[in-house]
Amino acid sequence: MEKNQIIDLEITDLSYEAMGVAHYNGMTVFVTNALPGEVVSAKILKVKKNFAFAKIEKIKKESPDRVKVKLNQGVQSGLASLAHIKYDKQLDFKRNQVVNLLKKAHLENIEVGETLASPEEVGYRNKAQVPVREVNGQLEIGFFRRHSHDLMPLTHFFTTDPEIDRVLVAVRDILRKYKVPAYDEINNNGEVRYLEVRRSKSTGEMMVILVCLHKDFMQLPNVAAEVSQIPGVSGLILNHNPKKTNVILGPKDYLVFGNDQINDQIGDLKFRISSQSFFQINSLQTPRLYNLAIKQADLKPDDVVIDAYSGIGTIGLSVAKHVKAVRGIEVVRDAIKDAKDNAKLNDITNAKYYLGKAEEIMPRWAKSGLKTDVVFVDPPRKGLTPEFINAAVKTGPKKIVYISCNPATLVRDLQLFQEKSYEFNRIDPVDMFPQTPHVESVTVLKRTKNSRQTAL
Ligand SMILES: C[S@@+](CC[C@H](N)C(=O)[O-])C[C@H]1O[C@@H](n2cnc3c(N)ncnc32)[C@H](O)[C@@H]1O
Incomplete structure (x- = not known):
């Protein structure tokens, strides 16, 4: 060949x-x-x-x-690699991924539910983060071709809320009008590296973030004046990322005008979200994901609950009114601030949020003798660490509710919990990311009779 x-x-x-x-x-x-x-x-x-x-x-x-999709093949392979498959078959594909991983791990007796379909199959994303580069002498937005940093110009992002696409293009045109240079990553010069837009599905508010090489640039006042006129935009933030790096956001944000948070809602709770905080990107499917996890947790009024990897507190605050106390852990400073604000905003007084790495804070809590009833974990793709798992088990929860966005690390971690006498008998996939191969799921681990002794 x-x-x-x-x-x-x-x-x-x-x-x-x-x-x-x-x-x-x-x-x-x-x-x-x-x-x-x-x-x-x-x-x-x-x-x-x-x-x-x-x-x-x-x-x-x-x-x-x-199914016939109008997307060009390059776009599809980078942004929506399942778009050519009927939606019900996409759901089967996701379920099969979990089934196959369990088979590989010799866990054949575990039931895998049907993948919970997303209410929206396209245009569901409430956030876009797109690279800005110069192509053929013109500033363009788009996406990087797979395994490269070649920008393919694009104006319709398919899985993103069409209102966000509209704002992305409007801001691109303003940047062009004022001749703001795009970032040049070879020479680490130019100005705008990425353009991000977040939109609240419930209020329609949109936040625009310009990720820039410098914390100010000559044309910024004119750009800001025009961005403020785009219907729906409630704030503009300049994120300063001066380094030669593939990491998208720099550590510092500067508010150029308007609000530095947008307001959104999940179920009957209100949330404020800062630019650097994680928020589930499929707004209509998120409450269905949380409801599934909360239902399976079977919470009691006296329960002490941990919300590890809490983001802005969405899960913990959704359960706070039904339990005695919630403790959340999150590593992003702004997200912790949002979580505390969100507790106040919803008159919740029994939820406390702690800044730090879950794998460091949990062992400290376990050592100090904290006892818990239910631990929710919702880690990034790399999953949990053995240190976190040991510490979580030491606090003696009856249940561990694992929300995962990566079935490979999920199955690895579930086996570690099994070694500590926690058992599970089903995994429920939930489609948070239609048209892409990503698989979200909910698993509930239950303490077996003798595990409290083993754990302590
Ligand atoms: C998948 S998100 C889930 C957030 C939240 N539960 C939700 O549903 O919106 C994972 C979160 O874990 C945070 N995170 C990443 N590594 C962490 C760590 N080592 N310790 C604590 N939080 C971490 C991220 O900042 C992010 O907010």
């Missing part, structure tokens, strides 16, 4: 990244946007020792699960 060769392939499976999988002369070939059951004529793009990558030249036999 060699690069640029064209071969016919029968697709037998889908990889975790939603690439069609085929076998050819002992090699595994990953074909972008191909579906199981299809026969495709494919061009080989890259050859490694045991596997290769290819792209479709022609579909010779089409899967009945395929």
Whole structure:
């Protein structure tokens, strides 16, 4: 097999990244946007020792699960790599990921629920963070082609709220009008690196964030004056990121005009969200995710609850009125400030929030003898650390409710909890990210009879 060769392939499976999988002369070939059951004529793009990558030249036999999307193939592979699959089959794909990971871990007796469908299949994202670069002499917004920093200009982001797309394009045009230079990452000069827009689904308020190389630039007053005229925009923030780095946001934000938080709502609770705070990006699916987790936690009025990886307090504050006390842990300073503000905003007095790393704070609490009843964890993709798991178990909770955005680290961590005599019998996938391969899920671990002794 060699690069640029064209071969016919029968697709037998889908990889975790939603690439069609085929076998050819002992090699595994990953074909972008191909579906199981299809026969495709494919061009080989890259050859490694045991596997290769290819792209479709022609579909010779089409899967009945395929939907025609207008997206260009490059856009689709970067932003919405499941967009060519019928939505109900996307849900199956996500469920199968969990099933396969459990099988690999020899955990076949665990039930995996049907993936809970998202109320919106496109345009659901309440936040966009898009790179700004110069392409052919003009400032453009778009996305980086896979595994590169080549900007593909774009104005319609497909999974993002169309109101956000409208503001992204309006701000792009203002930056062009005042000839603000885009960031040049090779020479670490220019100005605007990323453009972020967040929108509250409940109030319609939008926050615009310009991620810039400098904390001020000549055209900023004119840019700000025009951005303030865009309907729906309630604030402009300049995020200062002076470093030569791939990290998107710098540590400092400067409020240029308006509010530095937007107001949103989940269920009957109000939330204020700062620019650097995490907020679930699928606004309509979030309450359904939380309700599932809270229902399965079966909370009691005397319960002491931990909300680890709390963000702005959304989970902890949703349960606070039904339990004795909530303690939240979060590493982002602004998110802790938001969580405290949000407790006040909703007249909640039994929820306290602590700044720091969960894997450091939890062992301290365990050492000081804290006892808990339910621990909610909602970590980033890398999952939990053994230190956190040990400490959480030491506080003796009856239940641990694990909300995960990465089934691979979830299954790894669930096995560690099992070693500490916590058991689980089902995982419920929830689709927070339609059109993409990302899988969210809820699992409840229960303490078995003898685990309190083992834990202490
Ligand atoms: C997936 S988000 C969940 C936030 C919140 N539970 C929600 O539903 O909106 C994970 C959160 O963990 C925070 N985080 C990341 N690493 C952390 C750590 N080591 N300790 C505590 N919080 C951390 C992130 O800042 C983020 O707010």
